[in-house]
Amino acid sequence: MSLKEVLKEEPHTGYMLANEAIVRAALEADVKVAAFYPGSPQTEILDTFERVSHYRDDIVVEIAANEKVALETAAGAAFVGLRGFTSMKSVGGNVASDTLYSLAYTGVKGGLVVVIADDPYAHSSQSEQDGRWFGYTAYLPMLEPSNPQEAYEMVKKAFELSEKYGSVVLVRTTTRVNHQSGLVKVGKLERTPFDKLSWKENRRSYATVGSLARKFKAELLEKIAKMKEDPEFLALNRVEYFDGKEAKEVKPEEAKGIGVITSGVSYSYVLESLQKLGGEAYVLKLGVLNPIPEKLIGDFIEGLDKVVVVEELFPYIEGFVRQIAKERNPNLEIIGKKSGHFLEMLEYNVPIVIKVLAEVLGRELPFDYEGHFKRMWELAKLAPPRMPTFCAGCPHRATFWALRRAMGRPENYYLANDIGCYSMLALEHIGWTDSLLAMGASLGIAHGVQHSAQERVVALVGDSTFFHAALPGIVNAIRNNSKMTLIILDNAVTAMTGQQAHPGSPKKVNPYEKRIDIESVLRGLGVEKIVVIDSFQARKNIGKLREALKYDGLSVVISRGDCALYHFREYRRAGGKIVPYFVDKEACERAYNCIRDFGCPAIVIDETDLKAKILPEVCVGCGVCSQLCPHNAIHSTAILYGGEDKPYVTIEDYRELEQIMLRRGGQ
Amino acid sequence: MNVIYCGVGGQGIVLMSNIVGEACARKGIHVVSGELHGLSQRSGSVIVHQRIGEGLSPLIPYGEADVILALEPMEALRYIYFLKPGGTVITNTRLIHHPYETENFVKGKIDKYITYEEIVENIRKSGAKLYEIDALKLAEEAGTALAQNVVLVGALTALPDFPIDKETMLEAVKASVPEKAVEANVRAFELGYKAVKELL
Numbered sequence: 096m097s098l099k100e101v102l103k104e105e106p107h108t109g110y111m112l113a114n115e116a117i118v119r120a121a122l123e124a125d126v127k128v129a130a131f132y133p134g135s136p137q138t139e140i141l142d143t144f145e146r147v148s149h150y151r152d153d154i155v156v157e158i159a160a161n162e163k164v165a166l167e168t169a170a171g172a173a174f175v176g177l178r179g180f181t182s183m184k185s186v187g188g189n190v191a192s193d194t195l196y197s198l199a200y201t202g203v204k205g206g207l208v209v210v211i212a213d214d215p216y217a218h219s220s221q222s223e224q225d226g227r228w229f230g231y232t233a234y235l236p237m238l239e240p241s242n243p244q245e246a247y248e249m250v251k252k253a254f255e256l257s258e259k260y261g262s263v264v265l266v267r268t269t270t271r272v273n274h275q276s277g278l279v280k281v282g283k284l285e286r287t288p289f290d291k292l293s294w295k296e297n298r299r300s301y302a303t304v305g306s307l308a309r310k311f312k313a314e315l316l317e318k319i320a321k322m323k324e325d326p327e328f329l330a331l332n333r334v335e336y337f338d339g340k341e342a343k344e345v346k347p348e349e350a351k352g353i354g355v356i357t358s359g360v361s362y363s364y365v366l367e368s369l370q371k372l373g374g375e376a377y378v379l380k381l382g383v384l385n386p387i388p389e390k391l392i393g394d395f396i397e398g399l400d401k402v403v404v405v406e407e408l409f410p411y412i413e414g415f416v417r418q419i420a421k422e423r424n425p426n427l428e429i430i431g432k433k434s435g436h437f438l439e440m441l442e443y444n445v446p447i448v449i450k451v452l453a454e455v456l457g458r459e460l461p462f463d464y465e466g467h468f469k470r471m472w473e474l475a476k477l478a479p480p481r482m483p484t485f486c487a488g489c490p491h492r493a494t495f496w497a498l499r500r501a502m503g504r505p506e507n508y509y510l511a512n513d514i515g516c517y518s519m520l521a522l523e524h525i526g527w528t529d530s531l532l533a534m535g536a537s538l539g540i541a542h543g544v545q546h547s548a549q550e551r552v553v554a555l556v557g558d559s560t561f562f563h564a565a566l567p568g569i570v571n572a573i574r575n576n577s578k579m580t581l582i583i584l585d586n587a588v589t590a591m592t593g594q595q596a597h598p599g600s601p602k603k604v605n606p607y608e609k610r611i612d613i614e615s616v617l618r619g620l621g622v623e624k625i626v627v628i629d630s631f632q633a634r635k636n637i638g639k640l641r642e643a644l645k646y647d648g649l650s651v652v653i654s655r656g657d658c659a660l661y662h663f664r665e666y667r668r669a670g671g672k673i674v675p676y677f678v679d680k681e682a683c684e685r686a687y688n689c690i691r692d693f694g695c696p697a698i699v700i701d702e703t704d705l706k707a708k709i710l711p712e713v714c715v716g717c718g719v720c721s722q723l724c725p726h727n728a729i730h731s732t733a734i735l736y737g738g739e740d741k742p743y744v745t746i747e748d749y750r751e752l753e754q755i756m757l758r759r760g761g762q
Numbered sequence: 763m764n765v766i767y768c769g770v771g772g773q774g775i776v777l778m779s780n781i782v783g784e785a786c787a788r789k790g791i792h793v794v795s796g797e798l799h800g801l802s803q804r805s806g807s808v809i810v811h812q813r814i815g816e817g818l819s820p821l822i823p824y825g826e827a828d829v830i831l832a833l834e835p836m837e838a839l840r841y842i843y844f845l846k847p848g849g850t851v852i853t854n855t856r857l858i859h860h861p862y863e864t865e866n867f868v869k870g871k872i873d874k875y876i877t878y879e880e881i882v883e884n885i886r887k888s889g890a891k892l893y894e895i896d897a898l899k900l901a902e903e904a905g906t907a908l909a910q911n912v913v914l915v916g917a918l919t920a921l922p923d924f925p926i927d928k929e930t931m932l933e934a935v936k937a938s939v940p941e942k943a944v945e946a947n948v949r950a951f952e953l954g955y956k957a958v959k960e961l962l
């Protein structure tokens with residue numbers, strides 16, 4: 096990542112990820128308070144902001160307990176008059192939406208910009224939710240960039256528009272925009288010092304209820320109507336004529352024949368397709384998704400015979416086009432999802448878009464994309480699948496191995512999974528999960544299931560998810576005497592998104608942060624049965640887990656073990672070296688307990704003797720596999736240097752080993 | 763030039779495209795990259811699309827990549843449908859077996875691991891020009907096994923139609939890796955560069 100591109104004060108052009116360009120834009124806009132909860136595809140915004148905050152003292156950056164609190168933190172700043180910023184993934188928008196819909200009513204004083212990052216194809220999400228409806232249904236302006244340069248420009252513009260209208264401004268992105276890099280031309284980074292303002296001087300009411308709400312609603316309708324006519328908003332949309340080689344800007348009324356309406360990353364697929372086809376067409380590229388520029392669309396389609404609407408997910412724009420066409424051009428042929436040309440699911444790409452455009456323009460495809468894909472796939476499918484899986488040294492793998500043994504027959508249980516690295520338990524091959532829906536949902540679902548199913552119910556939740564959304568479900572389970580076992584996977588960080596800090600984490604973004612202890616929270620709430628286990632003591636944990644599963648009531652197991660990626664990064668920084676394990680080939684009897692149902696990437700089969708082999712470059716020395724071996728064939732390589740047969744994963748232990756090795760003359 | 767960078771999560775795939783991106787910035791050459799972060803880090807398959815000089819969208823259309831640069835051979839084959847007919851594959855020669863493959867092995871669903879020869883045979887069948895690089899060996903020779911990705915960036919730079927000069931690429935390498943690892947990475951780059959020059 097190019098932090099230096101984000102921090103460089105002079106105007107320049109740098110290679111940036113859109114998420115970094117967004118941070119640069121917010122910094123140039125003098126944002127003062129930024130708060131986030133991590134979630135793909137927008138996590139790098141948070142990560143970049145966090146790193147920026149180490150270099151600048153004119154900004155507050157926090158990781159909030161969840162997206163709703165993050166939005167409220169940024170909104171609080173904007174109420175007082177400072178600029179606030181937050182971003183969230185599509186489904187994070189659901190968590191924040193309760194406050195968002197009210198914020199639309201109250202408005203803000205300082206600029207408040209909210210990025211909502213959708214994930215078509217559900218690369219790393221539980222659904223392909225379309226966040227464009229947040230803008231429309233909340234009466235909030237929403238912009239959509241199609242590349243890193245536009246992301247930079249629109250976020251900067253969004254702050255101005257936010258203050259002009261005293262309104263939150265939403266910026267909608269998708270994975271292919273957030274995770275797109277390119278050359279971004281940025282302006283000068285000029286910031287003011289962080290000074291608190293006087294609330295007395297800035298006081299106004301942000302209370303919305305009943306008659307107050309109705310007053311706000313009337314104002315809100317006026318605001319959004321004004322935005323629809325505002326040249327500043329309209330300038331974010333663009334009409335282009337593509338002559339077969341390049342695009343030039345034209346007036347909407349000039350459009351005739353065949354037109355295309357698109358926005359976001361789809362715009363780049365449209366333009367690239369037209370280039371390849373050498374086709375002529377008028378293109379309306381929407382930068383504003385709400386309020387939808389109805390007059391502009393009407394002017395654009397009035398003279399057209401056919402219009403192709405290219406947008407991923409919902410036929411959102413298409414719906415407006417169909418409505419507007421009834422009045423402005425009833426004979427217009429509208430090609431989109433309703434006509435069966437495009438899917439309402441998955442991501443698009445050039446081969447998908449060019450196929451439709453070639454048909455509409457009556458041109459030959461320049462290349463047989465589908466045929467080529469099919470022929471090559473016949474060769475490619477030889478490569479075995481490579482799904483994401485638990486890392487070497489991951490505490491979850493050890494916990495799940497022990498849980499499976501404690502259960503004996505997993506089919507006699509209901510397993511309610513949740514959102515985090517442990518979600519991977521639900522993926523193909525392992526596939527050991529009954530339900531997995533949303534952050535913290537395992538608790539409520541498990542409670543309902545324990546009312547209804549004869550089998551014992553087990554709920555899983557991570558430490559970050561515990562604070563994010565599981566607490567109300569836990570309170571509910573305690574209050575209603577739920578008979579279930581909750582397993583809290585405490586790995587010290589929000590692991591899946593890149594090991595960020597959370598309220599229970601030893602890691603901090605700001606020195607003033609306090610660490611909240613999960614066990615104390617549960618004791619305070621009145622949980623009577625709490626079992627704390629060390630995730631890496633897999634064999635010993637079987638009995639403890641069995642006890643928790645048999646408990647007649649709510650039992651909570653806290654499985655503590657640091658995320659391997661986080662732990663070993665810190666360990667290496669402190670000077671520790673990895674001490675891997677190895678298989679004693681004399682003792683190995685090919686029982687494969689270390690492989691079956693364990694799946695560590697460091698353990699493979701040695702094809703020369705069909706015995707297990709540990710890859711020293713992958714193994715981190717957690718030593719869990721040695722507990723699984725019935726023939727005591729797995730040991731720490733420390734014994735080869737005179738050390739003990741135990742994991743060397745703490746810096747203290749490693750120092751001891753170093754001393755032993757030094758005494759032996761560094762052998 | 764369209765380049766697919768691929769490999770296994772954790773191998774430093776995004777760094778490869780970042781180095782080339784940085785070099786493009788230095789030369790003022792148009793560049794667009796499509797990356798995937800997140801889930802794919804966990805030993806999963808990782809792919810980055812990069813359009814250098816031309817190409818607007820962040821995804822290379824099927825059959826239009828000039829080069830596949832793979833840190834792992836199975837990943838080169840997995841994405842072979844992106845390669846243009848007669849395009850170039852530069853692949854590391856060391857296989858990384860996924861734990862599911864190993865599990866299938868002990869459960870008797872397969873009776874051997876897939877071999878490098880089988881993978882490479884299918885890459886050849888696609889009509890690709892193939893350059894095989896033992897990146898681990900070269901990276902270790904350069905001083906750090908972690909520099910396998912930079913070995914491959916050197917290899918990519920040696921291709922005759924690669925649009926950026928070697929000096930600019932070296933500057934970009936220096937600017938993109940941690941300070942204390944600059945020397946080893948420069949050596950890694952040179953070794954990768956030399957390896958492909960010899961194969962040309």
